Each structure stands twice: as C-alpha cells, then as structure tokens.
Amino acid sequence: MAFRKVAQRGEVAEGSGRIIEVAPGRFIALFNVGGNFYALDNECPHEGGPLGEGDVDRGCVTCPWHGFRFDLSNGACLNAPRLKVASFAVRLEGEDVLVDA
Numbered sequence: 001m002a003f004r005k006v007a008q009r010g011e012v013a014e015g016s017g018r019i020i021e022v023a024p025g026r027f028i029a030l031f032n033v034g035g036n037f038y039a040l041d042n043e044c045p046h047e048g049g050p051l052g053e054g055d056v057d058r059g060c061v062t063c064p065w066h067g068f069r070f071d072l073s074n075g076a077c078l079n080a081p082r083l084k085v086a087s088f089a090v091r092l093e094g095e096d097v098l099v100d101a
C-alpha cells in the first residue's frame with residue numbers, strides 16, 4: 001500500500017467528482033458522496049471518457065460521453081458487466097484525502 005495525498009476534502013464538492021493527476025499523464029477521478037470519498041481511474045473503459053466529469057447519483061457515476069454507469073465502490077459497470085474501471089482505496093487523515101493509486 002502506498003497512500004499519498006491527492007486532495008483536501010474541501011476541494012471536491014459534495015455530490016461531485018474531480019479529476020486529479022497522480023503521476024505525469026496519469027489521472028484518477030475522486031468523488032465525494034456525503035463526505036465519503038471514492039477513487040476510480042478517470043478513463044472510462046468503454047471509449048475513454050472522463051469519469052471525473054460525470055454526474056454522481058446513488059453511489060454511481062455516469063460517464064459524460066455515452067452514459068454508462070459505474071459503481072463508485074468497486075468500479076463495476078452497471079450497463080455492461082464485462083466493463084470495469086480500476087478503483088483505489090481511499091483514506092482520510094484530517095482534511096487530507098489519501099489514495100492508494
């Protein structure tokens with residue numbers, strides 16, 4: 001496990017996501033749902049849409065490109081079971097959000 005700080009809690013509005021570069025050219029999507037944080041790979045496994053820009057609802061994010069929905073807790077796709085996006089463990093330390101990505 002290699003958790004590292006990727007954001008502060010206040011940087012991701014409740015009920016939304018944000019795209020964060022965790023390494024050069026490597027992006028994750030960080031989501032805040034009622035103060036619980038979830039991290040997925042930002043790249044949609046369908047055709048590469050930016051999941052961090054998708055709408056968040058009922059524990060899922062909807063890809064802004066073609067509307068596939070992904071479970072924030074494990075990256076499973078609700079529309080196409082063969083599709084899955086990587087999900088990463090999140091830890092909160094005070095105001096800091098740490099991700100094992």
Ligand code: FES
Binds near residue numbers: 044045046064066068
């Ligand atoms: S690229 Fe995400 S649903 Fe098509």
